[in-house]
Amino acid sequence: xxxxxxxxxxxxxxxxxxxxxxxxxxxxxxxxxxxxxxxxxxxxxxxxxxxxxxxxxxxxxxxxxxxxxxxxxxxxxxxxxxxxxxxxxxxxxxxxxxxxxxxxxxxxxxxxxxxxxxxxxxxxxxxxxxxxxxxxxxxxxxxxxxxxxxxxxxxxxxxxxxxxxxxxxxxxxxxxxxxxxxxxxxxxxxxxxxxxxxxxxxxxxxxxxxxxxxxxxxxxxxxxxxxxxxxxxxxxxxxxxxxxxxxxxxxxxxxxxxxxxxxxxxxxxxxxxxxxxxxxxxxxxxxxxxxxxxxxxxxxxxxxxxxxxxxxxxxxxxxxxxxxxxxxxxxxxxxxxxxxxxxxxxxxxxxxxxxxxxxxxxxxxxxxxxxxxxxxxxxxxxxxxxxxxxxxxxxxxxxxxxxxxxxxxxxxxxxxxxxxxxxxxxxxxxxxxxxxxxxxxxxxxxxxxxxxxxxxxxxxxxxxxxxxxxxxxxxxxxxxxxxxxxxxxxxxxxxxxxxxxxxxxxxxxxxxxxxxxxxxxxxxxxxxxxxxxxxxxxxxxxxxxxxxxxxxxxxxxxxxxxxxxxxxxxxxxxxxxxxx
Amino acid sequence: xxxxxxxxxxxxxxxxxxxxxxxxxxxxxxxxxxxxxxxxxxxxxxxxxxxxxxxxxxxxxxxxxxxxxxxxxxxxxxxxxxxxxxxxxxxxxxxxxxxxxxxx
Numbered sequence: 001x002x003x004x005x006x007x008x009x010x011x012x013x014x015x016x017x018x019x020x021x022x023x024x025x026x027x028x029x030x031x032x033x034x035x036x037x038x039x040x041x042x043x044x045x046x047x048x049x050x051x052x053x054x055x056x057x058x059x060x061x062x063x064x065x066x067x068x069x070x071x072x073x074x075x076x077x078x079x080x081x082x083x084x085x086x087x088x089x090x091x092x093x094x095x096x097x098x099x100x101x102x103x104x105x106x107x108x109x110x111x112x113x114x115x116x117x118x119x120x121x122x123x124x125x126x127x128x129x130x131x132x133x134x135x136x137x138x139x140x141x142x143x144x145x146x147x148x149x150x151x152x153x154x155x156x157x158x159x160x161x162x163x164x165x166x167x168x169x170x171x172x173x174x175x176x177x178x179x180x181x182x183x184x185x186x187x188x189x190x191x192x193x194x195x196x197x198x199x200x201x202x203x204x205x206x207x208x209x210x211x212x213x214x215x216x217x218x219x220x221x222x223x224x225x226x227x228x229x230x231x232x233x234x235x236x237x238x239x240x241x242x243x244x245x246x247x248x249x250x251x252x253x254x255x256x257x258x259x260x261x262x263x264x265x266x267x268x269x270x271x272x273x274x275x276x277x278x279x280x281x282x283x284x285x286x287x288x289x290x291x292x293x294x295x296x297x298x299x300x301x302x303x304x305x306x307x308x309x310x311x312x313x314x315x316x317x318x319x320x321x322x323x324x325x326x327x328x329x330x331x332x333x334x335x336x337x338x339x340x341x342x343x344x345x346x347x348x349x350x351x352x353x354x355x356x357x358x359x360x361x362x363x364x365x366x367x368x369x370x371x372x373x374x375x376x377x378x379x380x381x382x383x384x385x386x387x388x389x390x391x392x393x394x395x396x397x398x399x400x401x402x403x404x405x406x407x408x409x410x411x412x413x414x415x416x417x418x419x420x421x422x423x424x425x426x427x428x429x430x431x432x433x434x435x436x437x438x439x440x441x442x443x444x445x446x447x448x449x450x451x452x453x454x455x456x457x458x459x460x461x462x463x464x465x466x467x468x469x470x471x472x473x474x475x476x477x478x479x480x481x482x483x484x485x486x487x488x489x490x491x492x493x494x495x496x497x498x499x500x501x502x503x504x505x506x507x508x509x510x511x512x513x514x515x516x517x518x519x520x521x522x523x524x525x526x527x528x529x530x531x532x533x534x535x536x537x538x539x540x541x542x543x544x545x546x547x548x549x550x551x552x553x554x555x556x557x558x559x560x561x562x563x564x565x566x567x568x569x570x571x572x573x574x575x576x577x578x579x580x
Numbered sequence: 581x582x583x584x585x586x587x588x589x590x591x592x593x594x595x596x597x598x599x600x601x602x603x604x605x606x607x608x609x610x611x612x613x614x615x616x617x618x619x620x621x622x623x624x625x626x627x628x629x630x631x632x633x634x635x636x637x638x639x640x641x642x643x644x645x646x647x648x649x650x651x652x653x654x655x656x657x658x659x660x661x662x663x664x665x666x667x668x669x670x671x672x673x674x675x676x677x678x679x680x681x682x683x684x
Contacts, residue, residue, distance in 0.1 A: 047599040047626035056682045110681035118681075128681040130660070151603060172603055203582070204641040206602075206622050213602045213622070243644035250682075309674060311682040313662050317651070318623045321640055324664055324672060325647040501603065 001436070002176045003429060005422070008038040008147075010394055011182035013154045013167060014218065015041035016049025017380060018369030019188035020136040021098075021387035022394075027143045032395045037146045038180065040169060042504070043213065044150040046137045049190060050211055050346075050370070051380070054130035056250060056315040058102075058109075059379040061095050063119045068092035069572075071123065075377040078274050079349055080530050081549055082231060084374035085569050086356045086576045091378060094385040099125070102384075106135045121253050130314040132380070152178060154217070155507045156432060157185070158424050159225045163363040165423035167221075168432045172501045177433050179424045183401055184364045184394040187352070188387065191236075191344030191370035192216025192515045194453070197461035197468070198340050199245055201454075207318065209238045209245045210342045218371035219343070219351065220511035223518055223556050228353040228361040230373040230553045230566075232515075233522035233535045235341035236348040237471065239278045241295075242335040246319035248295055250311050251334060255304050257295040260333065261285045267293070271532075275347070279338040280532035283470045294333035305330045338533060340467055343515055346370040346378040348534065353553055355578050357393035358386060361555075364397060366390040374551070439503050442496040449495055449505045452488050456513060459484035464520055465536060472536040478524045485520065489513045518554060518561055525552045525563040582621040582641065583628070584650070587612040589635035596627035596636060628652050637665075 010026060012019045023039055026032050041048055062068055071092040076083045099117075103109050110118040110126040117125045140146060154169035158181070166181040193210040206212040223229060239248050251257040259268040259281065267290075271281030282293045300308075308329055312319040323329060345351030351373030352360045360367050368386035369378070378386065460466055463481035465473035473481075492510055497503040528544035529537045550565040569576055585596070585605075592611035597603075601624060604617045613635075615621065628636045634654055640646030648667040653660055662674040 043601045043603055044598050047624065047630075048601045052601040052622070052626050053624035108679055108681050126681045128676075128678060130676075130678065150598075200641075200644055202641070202643045203619055204644045206620050207641070207644055208622075211601065211622060212620065244640070307682070310676050313674060313676060314682060317625050317638070317662070318640055318644070320662075320674075321638075321649060321651055321664065322645050325640065325649050325666075326645055 001170070001433060003433065004176055004178050005419075005424075006038065006178060006180045008180065008182050009035040009398055010037045010184050010186065011167060011180055012037065012039045012186045012188060014049070014187065014189035015039040015045035015140070015148060016188060016190055016369065017051055017136070017383040018387035018390070019186065020045060020140050021384040022186050022188060022368055022391040023143065023146050024136070024139050025388040026391035026395055027146060029392055029395050031399055035145070035395065035398065038149065038182070039140065039146065040149045040152050040154055040167075040180070042151065042153040042172065045140060045148055047133055049133070049214070051129070051133040052211065053317070054315050055127075055132055055380055056129055056311050057120055057124045057126055058099060058381055059124050059249075060091070060377065060381045061099055061117070061119070061123055061125045062092065063122055064116070066122065071095070074123065079234065079376050080543070081568065082234065082530065082551060083349055083376060084576065085571070085573050087354070087375035089574050090356055090389060091375060091382040091385040094388065095381045098381050098384045098388070102132075102135070105139050107132060124253070128314060149178070153504045153507065155221070157221050157225050157365070158428065159362060160423065162226065164365040168429070170436060170500055170503070172504055175500065177429070177436070179429045181423050183398045184366065186366045186368055186390045186394055187218040187222065187360075187371055188368045188390075189218035189371055190214035191342060191346065191350070192219060192512060193342050194457070195343065195460055195512050195516050195519065196340035196464075196466040197457040199337065199467065200243065207243075207245055209240055209247075209339050210344060214370070215508040215511045216343060216515035217508070217511045218367070219518070220514035222352055222360065222362065222365070223514055223561070225362060226556050227365070228553055228555050229518060230351065230353045230551050231349040231522070232343060232518045232554065233526045233552055234348040234350055234531060235519065235534050236344045237276070237279050237341050237533050238339045239282060239336055240339050241319055242337045244316065244318040244322050245339060246312060246316035248336055250308070250315070251295045251297060251329070254311065255297060255300050255308065257297045257334070259293060259336070260296045261290040261293050263290055265290070276531040276534045282336060283338060283533060287470055292335050294335050296333050297329035298331065298333050300330045302330065338467065338471070340461070341465065341471065341534070343519060344370045345373050345375065346383055347376055349374050349376045356575050358390040359393060359578065361578060366394045436500075436503055439495060439497040439506055442494065445494050445496040447491055447495065449502065449509050452491060452495070453509050453512070456485065456488050456509070456516060459488070460516055464516070464523065470536070471533040472538045473523060474537075474539045475524060478520050482517065482520050485513055485516045521554055521561040521563050522552050582618040582623075582639065583615055584637045584639065585613050585615065586635045586637070587614070589633050591633055593632060595630045595632065599626045599630050601626065625653070
C-alpha cells in the first residue's frame with residue numbers, strides 16, 4: 001500500500017448534499033479565497049449520498065404568508081418538543097435564499113404564470129430534482145482550489161487533546177493510504193442505514209429508503225473520539241410503499257390519498273398525522289387484524305396516474321416499474337409499511353451535539369446534514385443550510401487559529417517523509433496501516449463481514465425494537481441486544497478481506513456496531529414513550545412530560561457509552577454555545 | 581433490485597463504475613463492466629443514466645414484485661425517455677421533459 005500525506009486547510013468528509021454545499025459556500029466566503037479545500041468522498045460526488053436518484057420536491061421552504069418561526073413550530077411539534085430551536089431557526093431563515101441559489105445553479109422549479117414557485121402544502125415546492133446531485137457536483141467542479149478525492153473512504157479522525165487535525169482514509173481501488181492534515185474538518189457523512197434487519201432481507205436487501213451506503217461513519221468516528229451526541233433514541237422510521245420502499249408523501253400530498261385499512265376505513269385520523277403517528281397507526285391496524293394497510297389511490301384520473309408514474313421515475317423509479325408490472329395506482333390501492341429504523345439527523349434529531357455554528361464538542365470539527373443532531377426536518381434545503389453554516393464557521397475558525405505546533409523529524413520508513421510541522425505522526429500512520437494490512441493478510445476467517453452484519457441486524461431487529469416486534473422493546477430486550485452487539489464486535493478482529501473495498505466493508509460494519517451501541521444506550525435511558533414506533537418503550541408506554549422534556553445525550557467514557565440529560569433550550573432561543 | 585449489463589453492448593468506458601454510489605460496478609479483464617455485488621444495488625439508476633451505449637438494464641427482484649421487465653433510459657430530442665421492456669416483448673415509453681417539474 002502506498003502512503004500519501006496530504007495537507008489542506010479545510011477537509012470536508014462526505015461529498016453529499018451538505019458536503020458539496022459546504023465547499024461551494026466556503027469558497028464564496030469573502031475571507032476564504034486563499035484557503036485550500038478538500039472533499040473526500042467514498043463514492044463519486046456526481047451521484048453520491050441521499051440524492052443519487054434525485055428528489056421530487058423541496059420539502060423545507062417558507063411559503064408566502066409564513067415565517068421561519070412557523071417552520072420551527074412545525075418541526076418542534078412533529079418531534080414533540082425535543083428539538084433545538086436555535087438550530088431550527090438558523091436553517092429556516094436560509095431556506096428561501098438557498099432555493100433561489102439552487103435555481104441559479106440549474107435546478108428546475110415549477111412556477112405559476114406570475115413567476116412564483118408553485119407550492120405543495122405549506123412548506124413544499126415542486127421541482128424536477130432528478131439531476132440535483134450532478135448540479136451540485138458541477139458547481140463544485142467549477143471552483144478553483146477545491147480538490148475532490150473520489151473513492152476514498154475515511155475511517156478515523158486524527159484528534160489530539162480533543163482537537164481535530166485531520167483524518168485517515170484509503171483509496172478503495174488505488175491501493176493508497178491517505179493521511180490528511182487539516183486545520184478544520186467538516187463531517188458530512190450522513191446518517192446510518194443497515195443497523196436493523198431491512199424490509200426485504202434477501203436479494204433486495206438494499207432496496208431501502210435511506211442510502212444503504214450511509215453507514216454512520218461520521219457518528220462512529222465522533223463517538224470513538226469522545227464527541228457528545230444527542231437523541232439517538234429518536235429513530236426514524238419512514239412510512240413507505242410496500243416492497244419498493246418508495247416515498248408515500250407524493251401520494252398523500254400529491255393526489256390526496258388517505259391511509260386506509262383492509263376494511264376501507266380511513267385510520268390516519270384515529271392515530272394522528274405526525275410522521276411517527278402515521279407509522280404507528282399502520283403498525284397498530286396490522287396488529288389488530290385490520291391489515292394490510294394502503295394509501296387509497298383507486299379511482300384517480302388517468303392524468304393523475306400519468307403524473308405519478310413520471311414523478312416516481314424522477315425519484316424512486318422502482319415504484320413506477322412495480323406499478324407497470326403489476327397494477328397501476330388508479331386500479332389498485334398502494335400497500336404501505338413502515339421501514340426498519342434508521343438513525344438520521346435530517347429527519348429526526350440524532351447526531352452530534354453542536355452549537356448554533358455547528359461546532360461539535362471536538363475543537364475544529366463541524367457537523368452538517370444528517371450527521372448533525374438536534375435539528376430534524378432538514379430535508380434538502382436544511383442540509384444545504386447546515387453545510388453553509390458549518391463552512392462559514394470552519395473558515396472563521398481557521399482564520400482565527402494560531403500556527404500549528406512543531407513536531408518530530410522524519411521517519412525513513414515512509415516514501416513521503418514526515419514534515420517537521422506534521423500533526424499526524426508516522427507512528428500513527430503505521431498503526432492505522434498495520435490494522436488494514438491485518439485484515440488483508442488474515443485468511444480462513446470463520447465468519448464473513450456479511451454474516452456478522454446479518455447477525456447484528458437480527459439482534460437489533462429482535463431485541464432493540466425492529467420491524468419484527470412492531471418497533472417495541474423492554475429494558476430486558478435491550479440488555480440482550482447490548483450483549484449480542486458486544487459479542488459481534490469482538491468477532492470483527494478476526495475478519496479477513498480480499499481487497500480494500502472489502503476492508504471498507506469491515507470498517508462499515510464496525511461503524512454500524514458502534515452506532516448500535518449508542519442507540520441501545522439511548523433507548524434504555526428515555527423512560528417514556530414520546531414518539532410511537534420511533535421509541536416504543538414497552539416498560540414505559542406513556543409520555544412523561546414531567547421527567548422527560550429533556551435531551552438525552554451521551555459520550556464515550558472509558559470505553560462505555562455514558563448517557564445523561566440536558567435541559568431544553570428556551571422557547572424562541574436563537575443562539576446556543578458550548579459550555580467548556 | 582439490481583441491474584444487468586449486456587457485455588455485447590458494453591464498450592468498457594467505465595462511466596457506470598465512476599458514478600455508482602456503492603462502487604459496486606467493476607471492469608473485468610475483457611474491458612467489460614459487470615456488477616460485482618448485485619445484492620448491494622440501491623436501485624438509484626445512476627449507472628443507467630450515465631451509460632452512453634444503453635447497455636444497462638434495471639429490474640426488480642422477484643422478492644419485491646419483479647416480473648422480469650427490464651428498464652433503461654435514453655435521451656431523445658432533449659427528453660428523458662424511460663423504456664420498459666416487458667417479458668412478453670411489448671414495450672412502453674414514458675417521456676419526461678427535464679425542463680418541466682413534477683406535478684406532485
